[in-house]
Amino acid sequence: MLYSKETITIHNTEKEVFLYLKKTRNHSFRITASKISMTLPNIYTNPDTIVRHKNELLDKIKERLHSEPEWVVKKRILDQTEIFILNQPYKIIKSFDSKAALDLDFHRKTITRPEVISNRDKTAMAQRIIKNYHRPIEHRVRQLNDLTVAKKLYHVDIKNNQSSWGLCSSKGEITISLNTAFAPLWVIDYIIIHELCHLVHHDHSAQFWQLVERYYPKYKLAKKYLKEKGMELVL
Numbered sequence: 051m052l053y054s055k056e057t058i059t060i061h062n063t064e065k066e067v068f069l070y071l072k073k074t075r076n077h078s079f080r081i082t083a084s085k086i087s088m089t090l091p092n093i094y095t096n097p098d099t100i101v102r103h104k105n106e107l108l109d110k111i112k113e114r115l116h117s118e119p120e121w122v123v124k125k126r127i128l129d130q131t132e133i134f135i136l137n138q139p140y141k142i143i144k145s146f147d148s149k150a151a152l153d154l155d156f157h158r159k160t161i162t163r164p165e166v167i168s169n170r171d172k173t174a175m176a177q178r179i180i181k182n183y184h185r186p187i188e189h190r191v192r193q194l195n196d197l198t199v200a201k202k203l204y205h206v207d208i209k210n211n212q213s214s215w216g217l218c219s220s221k222g223e224i225t226i227s228l229n230t231a232f233a234p235l236w237v238i239d240y241i242i243i244h245e246l247c248h249l250v251h252h253d254h255s256a257q258f259w260q261l262v263e264r265y266y267p268k269y270k271l272a273k274k275y276l277k278e279k280g281m282e283l284v285l
């Protein structure tokens with residue numbers, strides 16, 4: 051259950067922090083490109099207790115963000131001059147017309163952006179990219195599935211999901227984050243193979259990583275890329 055939400059500022063960057071109360075014993079937090087989640091046990095009901103534990107977690111989060119500034123998004127994908135969507139280059143043209151809208155031309159491979167981009171514009175653009183790239187991404191997932199674990203796949207979805215690069219359900223549904231589409235193809239392939247290997251092992255056990263390595267021997271390089279550059283693959 052979402053209990054509260056706040057914004058913290060760190061290295062001049064605003065980050066949204068969500069507090070969840072869940073059936074758990076642990077106090078934990080998770081930092082992703084766009085948001086930070088904190089989780090406390092839902093046995094806490096007294097607001098003072100919750101706030102006290104929440105503040106402890108917030109201190110830890112701030113400490114982590116200060117010591118590892120790569121967790122703070124400084125540059126978003128549209129701040130670059132050229133981006134790649136499934137390895138296709140798109141030129142980003144800055145418009146100085148204050149009324150200009152964020153626009154993407156799939157044919158000319160250009161993106162026109164105003165100085166300030168609203169969240170609404172970003173969401174609309176995300177939906178257009180997903181619509182246009184769903185088929186080639188799904189094709190890649192099915193192709194790699196045939197070449198590797200060869201499991202039954204039900205659904206392949208692309209979602210504007212900020213909390214993970216990919217997801218895999220035990221029913222054989224693979225979800226790829228839109229942010230993944232902005233990575234180089236060799237990294238996209240790693241994310242897809244990672245999710246496909248979850249159709250065999252539903253955890254991150256040693257056996258799981260052995261399987262990933264078998265189908266993608268340089269997986270550590272891809273993980274390194276995501277750790278270092280992943281924060282820049284956000285609309």
Ligand SMILES: [Zn+2]
Binds near residue numbers: 244248253254
């Ligand atoms: Zn995984």
